[in-house]
Amino acid sequence: MRNALELERVNVFYENVQALSNIYLKVKENDFLGIIGPNGGGKSTLLKTILGLLKPSSGKIRVFDQPINKEKGVIGYVPQFTKFNKNFPINVKDVVLMGLMKNYYKMFTRVKASEEKRAEAIMKKLDIFQLRDRQIGQLSGGQLQRVLIARALAIRPKILLLDEPTANLDSNAKSKIYNLLKYLNKNMTIIMVTHDMSIISSYVKSIACLNTELFYHGEPKLTKHILRKVYGWPIDMVEHGMPHIALHGEEKNV
Numbered sequence: 001m002r003n004a005l006e007l008e009r010v011n012v013f014y015e016n017v018q019a020l021s022n023i024y025l026k027v028k029e030n031d032f033l034g035i036i037g038p039n040g041g042g043k044s045t046l047l048k049t050i051l052g053l054l055k056p057s058s059g060k061i062r063v064f065d066q067p068i069n070k071e072k073g074v075i076g077y078v079p080q081f082t083k084f085n086k087n088f089p090i091n092v093k094d095v096v097l098m099g100l101m102k103n104y105y106k107m108f109t110r111v112k113a114s115e116e117k118r119a120e121a122i123m124k125k126l127d128i129f130q131l132r133d134r135q136i137g138q139l140s141g142g143q144l145q146r147v148l149i150a151r152a153l154a155i156r157p158k159i160l161l162l163d164e165p166t167a168n169l170d171s172n173a174k175s176k177i178y179n180l181l182k183y184l185n186k187n188m189t190i191i192m193v194t195h196d197m198s199i200i201s202s203y204v205k206s207i208a209c210l211n212t213e214l215f216y217h218g219e220p221k222l223t224k225h226i227l228r229k230v231y232g233w234p235i236d237m238v239e240h241g242m243p244h245i246a247l248h249g250e251e252k253n254v
């Protein structure tokens, strides 16, 4: 199996704050990687660095064995929908079409019939076709998230990056998103930042625990030892509100 993504000795700074330190990470093609870690642990920074939006001060990043700037259009990005401006006056169909535009100004030119067809097919696949004329401000959180995923899928990415796709969603909407991602994972590599540890072992294939450094990367079996290392002491803070957290073997009795 090929490596979809490879990071080697990656360091990222914001002026004098080091957000990522010495990151080595290999993600296989068709993996479904969940990235967890405390607030401020560098998860969003890692996604932005993979997207090429932030330049590491040192280290190498390769996407399907190519430097990131050579592999344009391979990575689809779904931003945190809670940070998306819902007041922007645009409907669902136009958000999905935006994903097909190579640059923003093309939005004001006529949309090709082939682009219309592609947007329509994606909206049907993601069960948002019936919402196509709705303003995004009128959507529920789960519906808006599916619209943003549809926008990212428009370029037919080989890798899909998602930043907290289920934040603020109820359990029904969460399951819908995770089942959709599981389905999409049949044909693409998925890398997802999440705080939602209750589901992690049932959906993701591997897990990375990040707190400036990468403390763990492997099977989605979280032990008390790993969690303590990533989140620091006290461990109770991590488990608060996460009754189904995946603790295994002798680590169950925390």
Ligand SMILES: Nc1ncnc2c1ncn2[C@@H]1O[C@H](COP(=O)(O)OP(=O)(O)OP(=O)(O)O)[C@@H](O)[C@H]1O
Pocket: 014, 017, 018, 019, 037, 038, 039, 040, 041, 042, 043, 044, 045, 046
């Ligand atoms: N634009 C910025 N300028 C300066 N420092 C930043 C900037 N963005 C992030 N940081 C800092 O970099 C570190 C990592 O932030 P990042 O947003 O990547 O963490 P995160 O794991 O995504 O956090 P959260 O779970 O809260 O979203 C933090 O210390 C943060 O304050």
